[in-house]
Amino acid sequence: ALFTVEVPQPLYIVEHGSNMTMECRFPVNGSLNLGLLTVVWEQKRQGQSKSKEVYVLRNGKAFSPPQQHNDFVGRATLLHSELKLGRAILQITRVKITDAGSYLCLINYRGVDYKYITLKVKASYKTINAQVMRKPGEDKFVFKCQSEGFPLAQVFWQNEKTVDLSESADTTYTLTSDGLYNVTSILTFKPNMSDNYSCVFWNKQLNGETSA
Known part of the structure; x- marks a missing residue:
């Protein structure tokens, strides 16, 4: 069967300053061999040609400090406990306006595939x-x-x-x-x-x- 990455939710609209998770799923078929797994999350903002690395797990290893753009240092992480279930969940805390954009989730595990997820950030005019x-x-x-x-x-x-x-x-x-x-x-x-x-x-x- 073809290796396919799936996204349960292609669009997220979240409140500025909140914490959020977005996920993509991949087939594990049995128990996960972490050493074979590479997960790449990247963000691309409208009007910007270059993508920003949000989180990278390469061959089962995360870099220390994580390989990521300064904008996401200390705020973006991968929930490692979910990987064995075939879920690559990216968690972003204290969401900023600049976090909005298109997120690439690329998975390499006995096959390669990727999907895009859109994140929109809102800040309600709560107090007048x-x-x-x-x-x-x-x-x-x-x-x-x-x-x-x-x-x-x-x-x-x-x-x-x-x-x-x-x-x-x-x-x-x-x-x-x-x-x-x-x-x-x-x-x-x-x-x-x-x-x-x-x-x-x-x-x-x-x-x-x-x-x-």
Whole structure:
């Protein structure tokens, strides 16, 4: 029979900062002869020509320190106890935005095959910091909403009458050292005392929203 690597789950979507595992499976047929086994996990990011080594087990031996790109040192490991079951499970801890991409799982064990797995990383805009300030010397208020997440969110503003005020808002963003978007939206308005105003951070790609 042909040696075939299989992936039970071709796509993973995980939360930034969490721990995750992804796996590919290979036929063992009896008890595993570890000395014959080579497992290579590599990551390729969109727009980058070169792959990064995530973890390499060659002829049953892992290098010490592991043979891997600096981005994954201390965070990526292979669950060795699962190999005898024909499961090459890669564990990544404290997932970063830059971990997203396409992962190659190559197995060489009495035959060679490989498969690709896609990892997407999201960071929900969980906490919105809202501030209301009066404009000095004017009969106007400044309403400011700020939050961090990934991918880039759109910010919508509305009042109780669900009038869309987004056109009047000034929304800017910066990138944090973690690769998250720090989004700030400012709305200046002349208040109608009976109105409540809300800002909504909408993450189009994840179809998720948070409001304040």
